[in-house]
Amino acid sequence: MANTILAVETSCDETAAAVYTTHILSNIIFSQTAIHAPFGGVIPELASRSHIEKISPVVQESLRKAKLTLPDIDVFAVTNKPGLPGSLLIGTCYTKALAWVFKKPIIGIDHLEGHIFSSFLDNNVPFPHVCLTTSGGHTSLYLVTNFGEFTLLGTTLDDAAGEAFDKVAKVMGLAYPGGPLIEKLAEQAQFIDFFSYPRGTKKTLDFSFSGLKTAVLYDLVKKGFYDLSEKKLTQEIPQHTKEQIASSLLVCIKDIFIEKLKLALIKHPSVKAITFVGGVACNKYLRNAITTFAHNHACSFFYPRPEYCTDNAAMIAFVASYKAQQRLYNNYSLDIFS
Numbered sequence: 310m311a312n313t314i315l316a317v318e319t320s321c322d323e324t325a326a327a328v329y330t331t332h333i334l335s336n337i338i339f340s341q342t343a344i345h346a347p348f349g350g351v352i353p354e355l356a357s358r359s360h361i362e363k364i365s366p367v368v369q370e371s372l373r374k375a376k377l378t379l380p381d382i383d384v385f386a387v388t389n390k391p392g393l394p395g396s397l398l399i400g401t402c403y404t405k406a407l408a409w410v411f412k413k414p415i416i417g418i419d420h421l422e423g424h425i426f427s428s429f430l431d432n433n434v435p436f437p438h439v440c441l442t443t444s445g446g447h448t449s450l451y452l453v454t455n456f457g458e459f460t461l462l463g464t465t466l467d468d469a470a471g472e473a474f475d476k477v478a479k480v481m482g483l484a485y486p487g488g489p490l491i492e493k494l495a496e497q498a499q500f501i502d503f504f505s506y507p508r509g510t511k512k513t514l515d516f517s518f519s520g521l522k523t524a525v526l527y528d529l530v531k532k533g534f535y536d537l538s539e540k541k542l543t544q545e546i547p548q549h550t551k552e553q554i555a556s557s558l559l560v561c562i563k564d565i566f567i568e569k570l571k572l573a574l575i576k577h578p579s580v581k582a583i584t585f586v587g588g589v590a591c592n593k594y595l596r597n598a599i600t601t602f603a604h605n606h607a608c609s610f611f612y613p614r615p616e617y618c619t620d621n622a623a624m625i626a627f628v629a630s631y632k633a634q635q636r637l638y639n640n641y642s643l644d645i646f647s
């Protein structure tokens with residue numbers, strides 16, 4: 310009989326809970342985007358306060374939707390690393406308390422392992438495959454050989470791809486998060502590369518996006534829209550220029566992703582599939598580009614539905630399901646980052 314798992318995720322700015330058996334019974338997410346939007350990024354103290362308010366209603370809603378109650382849960386799971394310490398602590402303490410009260414096992418899950426296996430919620434992905442994980446906090450390539458078995462091939466040396474979208478959006482005077490807005494603007498400019506921003510090094514599987522962000526900033530200075538000493542826009546950027554910058558940025562990031570995937574397949578010719586996960590994987594233009602690339606390289610390609618791309622507890626529950634099968638439980642002294 311499959312375990313009934315309740316998973317909790319509070320590593321950053323989403324309070325999430327999901328119930329899983331052999332499939333997802335509920336997946337509830339409270340996003341704090343509106344709380345952090347006025348600041349152009351996540352404010353850790355505000356994130357913790359919101360998690361405290363929302364964790365109980367979100368967990369209760371996940372149980373209600375699954376038509377279950379707490380005594381029905383066999384295994385409790387929680388993201389206990391990596392993330393904002395104050396946010397992780399709330400999910401971890403809350404879930405540990407539930408597990409202790411009901412005398413059930415608890416499993417601490419790595420948030421990144423959650424993202425890596427998020428495409429399995431809707432698909433049977435073959436092994437070995439390459440996973441491109443890209444969010445506001447991470448940009449990494451993994452070789453995934455089995456459930457719970459993966460090797461880091463390359464990671465960002467500075468900013469994450471999502472962070473590049475968010476930071477460029479901020480200097481352009483756009484709202485947070487910038488990724489979806491950049492995608493909409495780029496579509497208006499038909500995804501043409503107007504300004505050929507730098508692609509960085511092609512020789513390794515590591516990524517670097519801070520140079521790209523700086524290149525866009527200096528382009529805005531050159532075009533007379535941004536004052537570096539005042540650190541602010543001197544005037545509203547005309548709509549068509551915003552579209553051209555967004556389009557050039559998106560094409561540049563697409564080229565970097567494709568270049569890295571190409572190198573990964575050369576280094577690991579046994580790879581049968583590619584997965585694209587994390588918040589940035591919501592981007593349809595990037596998905597289409599990787600679809601074509603995968604097709605041309607005889608690989609299958611998988612990405613999660615949007616609610617499994619951005620932070621969620623369904624992916625945490627899925628990882629917990631294969632760990633529970635192996636009885637890889639933690640004890641009640643589970644801590645963050647352990």
Ligand code: KG4
Binds near residue numbers: 620
């Ligand atoms: O996975 P996620 O919800 O949170 C982190 O773990 O960081 O990802 C959020 C990131 C943000 O940087 C946001 O700008 C980006 O994902 N994002 C996108 C799109 N939708 C969200 N980036 C590009 N295009 C999108 N459509």
Ligand code: ZN
Binds near residue numbers: 424444587588619620
């Ligand atoms: Zn994430």
